[in-house]
Amino acid sequence: MDSKEEIHARLKEVLVELFEIEPAKITPEAHLYQDLGIDSIDAIDLLLRLKELTGRKIQPETFKHVRTVADVTEAIHALGLSEAATGT
Amino acid sequence: MSLRNRLDRGWRMFGTGLSFACFGLGGVLLSLTLFPLIRLTSPDRDTTRRRIQRAMHYTFRLFVLQMTLLGVISYEVRGRERLRRGGTLVVANHPSLIDVVLLIALMPEADCIVKQALWRNPFLRWPVAWADYTPNSDSAEQLVETAAAKLRAGRSLIIFPEGTRSRPGQPLTMQRGAARIALAAGTEVLPVTITCEPRMLGKGEPWYRVPPRPGHWRMVVGEPMHAADYAPAGVPEPLAARRLTRHFVEYFTRSVTAVTPAAAGGGSALVPGGTMYRGVDA
Numbered sequence: 001m002d003s004k005e006e007i008h009a010r011l012k013e014v015l016v017e018l019f020e021i022e023p024a025k026i027t028p029e030a031h032l033y034q035d036l037g038i039d040s041i042d043a044i045d046l047l048l049r050l051k052e053l054t055g056r057k058i059q060p061e062t063f064k065h066v067r068t069v070a071d072v073t074e075a076i077h078a079l080g081l082s083e084a085a086t087g088t
Numbered sequence: 089m090s091l092r093n094r095l096d097r098g099w100r101m102f103g104t105g106l107s108f109a110c111f112g113l114g115g116v117l118l119s120l121t122l123f124p125l126i127r128l129t130s131p132d133r134d135t136t137r138r139r140i141q142r143a144m145h146y147t148f149r150l151f152v153l154q155m156t157l158l159g160v161i162s163y164e165v166r167g168r169e170r171l172r173r174g175g176t177l178v179v180a181n182h183p184s185l186i187d188v189v190l191l192i193a194l195m196p197e198a199d200c201i202v203k204q205a206l207w208r209n210p211f212l213r214w215p216v217a218w219a220d221y222t223p224n225s226d227s228a229e230q231l232v233e234t235a236a237a238k239l240r241a242g243r244s245l246i247i248f249p250e251g252t253r254s255r256p257g258q259p260l261t262m263q264r265g266a267a268r269i270a271l272a273a274g275t276e277v278l279p280v281t282i283t284c285e286p287r288m289l290g291k292g293e294p295w296y297r298v299p300p301r302p303g304h305w306r307m308v309v310g311e312p313m314h315a316a317d318y319a320p321a322g323v324p325e326p327l328a329a330r331r332l333t334r335h336f337v338e339y340f341t342r343s344v345t346a347v348t349p350a351a352a353g354g355g356s357a358l359v360p361g362g363t364m365y366r367g368v369d370a
Contacts, residue, residue, distance in 0.1 A: 018326045040228045041268055045326045 002080060007073045014049050015069075018042070028070035036069075050076065093300075100298045103158035108295055111151050118147065119211040127218050140219040141197045148193040152186075161288070161302055163190065167309030170278055171195050175242045176312075177270050180280040181260065181340045182248040185289040187282050190305060191246050199238055199245045201231070228265060236272035245269070249336055253291035260337050260344075267332035270315035271325055279310040279336070281343040308347050310339070 002010075012026045021036050032038045038046065043063065051058050054076060062075050126143060130136040155161045171178065171194050178198070180187060192198050202221040206212050222235055222245070235245055247269065249262035270277045288303030289295060318335065319328035 018324050020327055020330060039264055041232060041264070041329075042326045044229055045324070049324075 002077070004073050004077050007076050008069070010053060011050075011069065011072055011076070014046065014053065018045060018049060026069055028068065028073065030069045031067055032069065032072070033067075054079070056080070097298055097300075100158075100160050100302060101296050103155070103160040104295050104298060107151065107155045107158065107160060110154065114147065114151075116211045118143070119215050123215040123218065127214075133220075136218050137220040138197060140215055141199070144215075144219060145192055145196050145198070148189045151189060152193045155186075159302060160298075161186075161305060163305035163307065165194060165307045165309070168194055170309045170312070171244075171280075173276075173278075174244055175239055175275050176244045176278045177239055177266070177273065177275055178244060178246045178278050178280055179266050179270075179336060180246065180248055180282055181344060182250045182253050183256075183282055183287070183290055184253065184284050184303070184305070185295075186305075187248070188246060190282070190307060191280065194307070195244060195246070197244065199235075199243050201235070201245075201247060232265060232268045232272055235269045239269070239273035239275045249333065255291055256287060260341055262333050262337050262340075264329045264333045267315070267318075267329040267336065268325075270332060271319055271328055274316060277313040277315060279313060279339055279343070281308045281310065281340060281347050282306070283344055283347045285348060306347050308343065310343065313339075 008028065012023060015021045015026055015036065016023055019036070019038060019042060025036060030036055032043070047058055047060065047063060050072075056076075056079050058076075058079065062079070063072075066072055066075055122143060123140060126139045127136050130139055152161075152163070156163070170176075171191075174197070178191065178195070180191065188200055192200065199219075200221055201224050202216055204223070204225045206216050207223055207225065209216075222231065222238070224231060226234065235247075239245055247266045249264075249266035250260065251263050251265075254260065283306045284290070284303045285306075286299035286301055286303060287293065288299050313335070315328075315332060318332040319325065323331075
């Protein structure tokens with residue numbers, strides 16, 4: 001089980017790799033759309049990349065209410081928890 | 089203001105209003121006559137699409153001719169022949185209300201992205217659908233897919249990456265959808281720089297506020313760009329889209345300045361047709 005810190009660090013790497021976002025800007029509070037300039041098509045690419053990295057199924061609905069970097073970390077973390085609980 | 093100036097402005101206000109009235113009325117009339125006739129006499133959807141697009145082209149030419157003959161606008165074009173190639177993504181900046189009309193008037197068969205309101209218009213929704221224009225109502229991903237498929241099929245598409253008319257005096261901002269389409273389709277991008285001097289029909293300018301002189305549009309078709317240059321192996325697509333969009337912004341910021349005649353110069357620097365402005369393609 002990855003801790004939230006680890007997930008945040010991985011997410012940061014992905015955001016830099018995919019979108020060339022300045023690492024200093026990627027704080028947990030940073031807003032994906034407003035602060036980091038991610039658009040709706042980027043969000044799909046981000047989702048695909050996270051799927052690859054985590055090897056977990058991520059439903060687009062999970063990300064519907066995601067607004068900040070911390071929300072993404074939280075969503076991935078919660079996925080891990082639910083998978084651990086069902087033993088998959 | 090002298091009487092002559094006042095008469096001149098009054099005439100152009102009348103001419104602009106008349107042109108737009110004809111455009112609106114003509115649109116309704118054609119939607120009830122010519123367009124359904126084309127639809128009924130065409131053997132298949134693709135033929136309908138081509139014929140309707142051509143009909144739009146001639147209709148828009150007529151509208152441009154009307155505005156020109158009334159002395160409301162004037163325009164010049166450089167590199168027009170490049171616009172006649174199929175499978176081209178035409179990317180333009182967006183200074184005025186009639187940019188898309190001018191571009192379609194220059195392209196015998198062109199697809200464009202049409203806003204939601206037109207798809208709900210009782211008259212225009214049918215011709216717009218028969219022309220198989222691209223609705224922007226779908227999700228962004230869907231829009232990119234649809235547009236790229238059309239380009240790959242050899243059709244040409246006009247897009248304004250600013251998404252709306254430019255804000256005068258402000259730095260250009262562009263959305264990344266156009267770059268996404270170019271990357272997904274792998275086709276040529278043809279940049280068209282549009283300027284209007286003095287400003288007319290720009291953002292926040294109602295049609296009846298006519299400039300001191302007739303608006304003069306310049307459309308300069310630049311050298312084709314290749315989206316693939318921005319997506320070498322190993323560069324993820326979102327990053328390539330950012331780089332290409334940044335390139336668009338830099339290109340248009342530069343070319344708009346190059347195409348706009350020096351404010352102090354005055355007069356029209358009409359260059360004989362067919363030649364290109366130096367500096368624009370540099």
